Amino acid sequence: MAKRKIKLTRTELKLQRDALARYERYLPTLKLKQQQIQSSIVQAKQTYDKVNADVHKAQQIVDAYKGVFHDVAGVNVQALAKTATVKSGTRSVAGIAVPQFEGVTFSLTDYSLFGTAPWVDRAVQDLREVNRLTAELTLLQACLDLLLAELKKVMQRVNLFEKIKIPETQDNIRRIRIAVGDQMTAGVARAKIAKAKLVQKELMNSSREVAAV
Numbered sequence: 001m002a003k004r005k006i007k008l009t010r011t012e013l014k015l016q017r018d019a020l021a022r023y024e025r026y027l028p029t030l031k032l033k034q035q036q037i038q039s040s041i042v043q044a045k046q047t048y049d050k051v052n053a054d055v056h057k058a059q060q061i062v063d064a065y066k067g068v069f070h071d072v073a074g075v076n077v078q079a080l081a082k083t084a085t086v087k088s089g090t091r092s093v094a095g096i097a098v099p100q101f102e103g104v105t106f107s108l109t110d111y112s113l114f115g116t117a118p119w120v121d122r123a124v125q126d127l128r129e130v131n132r133l134t135a136e137l138t139l140l141q142a143c144l145d146l147l148l149a150e151l152k153k154v155m156q157r158v159n160l161f162e163k164i165k166i167p168e169t170q171d172n173i174r175r176i177r178i179a180v181g182d183q184m185t186a187g188v189a190r191a192k193i194a195k196a197k198l199v200q201k202e203l204m205n206s207s208r209e210v211a212a213v
Helices: 010-063 066-071 119-212
Strands: 083-093 096-106
Touching: 010 083, 010 119, 083 119, 096 119
Parallel strands: none
Antiparallel strands: 083 096
């Protein structure tokens, strides 16, 4: 977008002053939002790291007896532990709607409790915990991605106002004030010259009238 050429007039001076007032009013609000998002990102990252650690711990428990899964006749342990649906809502963080984990549902358990080894129930439970935590981790990552994307946009606007718009507008105001001041000085000088000419003309007219008498 081409930069608008400013006019060196009083009207333009008012427009530039109004613009500067808007930028200086919006900038603190943007900075506050930036701080809120940064704080939320720190909290979300801490939660993500904790859930990620829980996923690894739960996975280690499952890995300890993962090799015997294939020995369960007619029972697909991994299928029984598969997540059916992920329940989520939204919450507002610094005015941004981000997803919030609310839980998961699993397929109905359909196998003989008497015809399978006792550890199968525990294996299904442990695998489901891994899948529940993984679903929560996925949602936390989506939340972090949204917050980071919003932070980037807010920081770009802060930099735009702070490093470009405000200095540019302040410079425009300075240039216009100098030009308007020069115009006023020139106007005063022209008025003095015009007045001097008028006085001189009146004196000449008076001298002629005297000479005529």
